[in-house]
Amino acid sequence: MDQHQTHRSHAARRERRVITRTESVEQRILARLSEIVGPNNYKVWFHNSTHMIVADGFLKVGVPNVFVGSWIENHYAEAISTAAREVLGKDVHVNYAIEPSLFGQLRKTQLNSQAESVQKAGLRGRELRTGYAPVAGPPRPRLRGRLDDFVVGPGSALAHTIARRVVEQPGEVYNPVFLHGGVGIGKTHLLQGIANALDGAARGLRWRYTSGEAFTNEFLIALKHGTLEQFRATYRELDALLIDDVHFLANKRATQDEFLHTFNTIFSIGRQIVLASDAHPHMIGQLSESLCSRFVSGVVVRIDAPDLATRCEILRRRARTMGRSIPDDVIQYVAEKIRTNVRELEGALLKLVAAADVTGSPIGMAIARQALDDHLDRTGPILTVNDIENAVATFFGLTPADLHSSRKSRTIALARNIAMYLARTHTPMSFPEIARVMGNKNHTTVLLAHRKIAGMLAADGPAAWVSAAGPKSAPVRSIVTQIEEQIRS
Known part of the structure; x- marks a missing residue:
């Protein structure tokens, strides 16, 4: 063998050693990453969700879609860099790239896992095969809220616009969405409106509207009866999850941990999450930092109490649905006196109509003053x-x-x-x-x-x-x- 052939042989062996070493390097980086982020986070965000290649001083991280890529880059970039530095002995530049093939692989893995969960829980496997069947679980409640019926004002315009976009492009533009504001100002209406719009979109979307309290109760029942797999299959195969009063999860560590994994699973494949609370995530006492960081990772929107013009329009629309004609001066009077929230505003209108029915009198200023005497000039209770x-x-x-x-x-x-x-x-x-x-x-x-x-x-x-x-x-x-x-x- 001449010197040139010998050189090529050595070069080929070196190349083979480099290739082998590169493959093992990526495995070692992933193994170290699992140690850093923990097995649960690794399973949700990296196992079957990413593909890593080390080449030319770069670490390329392939991700299935923009949602997973953004989440990993925002929350695990430091962990990835640390794992790579410890394995390679030097800093490397990390690039993130979308690899469409990973999305199909991730979805197949998730569906297989869901099918196994359903079979273990004794559910019918055919409910998962089409990917569009209704989600197993308790019957859905009748939801009154409709987006078309929502009276938009300055304090709710942004929230209403985002709700519309969620329906048009679930999981693609705004995700997660967190709505917050005082009691009775429209959060529940918007959540129910989104659910009804998704249900009427004829796209076969699997959605679930529930409350933080109901989620907690279902979780505790599943723990008690050993049906956690069924509970998880019910929630984690959804295309859209809408939870009202999510602040109810505060101070419930086990429930928060369960919801965190549910959130991660749904979010990781680009499915829609919409949450509502009386308070901003940072203001919910005893809410875990992990959940808080998830809640604020998307769009957080405050809904403010309606102004006078909006309150008047709410009363007019409500009166029309009741088949009542109410003079403008009475509408203005009620709207000026009831400034707390929409629920109390509608309650005052119902009381006014009832008083008119009982007395047989037409609705006017006299009966309005008489019927709403306990509401007049009310801006809130006398505080101590x-x-x-x-x-x-x-x-x-x-x-x-x-x-x-x-x-x-x-x-x-x-x-x-x-x-x-x-x-x-x-x-x-x-x-x-x-x-x-x-x-x-x-x-x-x-x-x-x-x-x-x-x-x-x-x-x-x-x-x-x-x-x-x-x-x-x-x-x-x-x-x-x-x-x-x-x-x-």
Whole structure:
């Protein structure tokens, strides 16, 4: 063998060694990545979902779609870089690329897993074979909300637009969607409207509308009766999951862990998730950081109470559905007096109509004043310092006794200051009176607390505290608004 042939032979062997080593390098990177992110996260986001290639100093990460790619890059980029650096002994540049073949592989794996789960749970396998059959589980409730019936105002326009886009392109544009706002302002209406629109779209989509409480109860029943596989198959094969009052999951660690895996499974294949709560994710006490980060990873939209013009239109539409003709001056009168939420507004209208029916009188200003006497000039109940202390303590996971104590931890100090600010703002009590009620003999403390919170509100400053679920941070304005809504509800 001549020298040239020998050189080529050595080069070929070196090339084969490089190829073998490259293959093992990728396996070792994935193995190390599994150790870093944990087996559960690895199974959801990487196993059968990604493809890695090391070449020319780059690590290419192939992903099935833009959703998985964005999630991995946003949440696991550091873990991938760390795993690659530890295996290769140097930093490498990581590229992410969509590989359509992975989507089919991921979907096939998921369907096989679902079929096995259904068979174990004793469900009929044919419900999964078409991919479009109704989801197994309790009968769907009758949902009243329709997107076409929703009265759009300045405080709800963005949420309504996003709801429309969700129906048009589920899982493609806005995902996940998190709606939040006070009680009775339209969150449930929008969620039900999305569900009804998906159901009427003739696309065979598998969707489920439920509440955080119902999800929790179903999970506990499944645990008790050993039917977790059936429970998981019910939720994890969905094209769209809509959960109202998701804040109910707070302070329920096992339920939160279960929902986290459900969320990851649905989201990883680009299926739609829409959630609603009375509070922003960061403001939900004792919500795990893992769930909170998922909830804020998409679009978070606040729905505000309707303004006067919107309240008038709500009343007009509601009156038309009842077959009633109500004068504009009565509509204006009711809308001006009922400013809390849509539910109370509709309740006042029903009371007005009932009063007219009972007396046989036409609906006019006289009967409106008489029927709605207990609503007049109502902007909320008469508040006491005790009401405010209870609401503040509940928000921060404390007790009213903590606010009266001499303890000065960051959380208690912040809660105490906000309670004093709200007491001065929402009650007629003076600084000395508030100080006495809150167990502080020095009214200067209340004065300084009021000035501090007022200053933070003016500067739109943030506040940090520690909850049972870990450190939290949010704008003071959001905290105060959330507590005020709780007090009024």
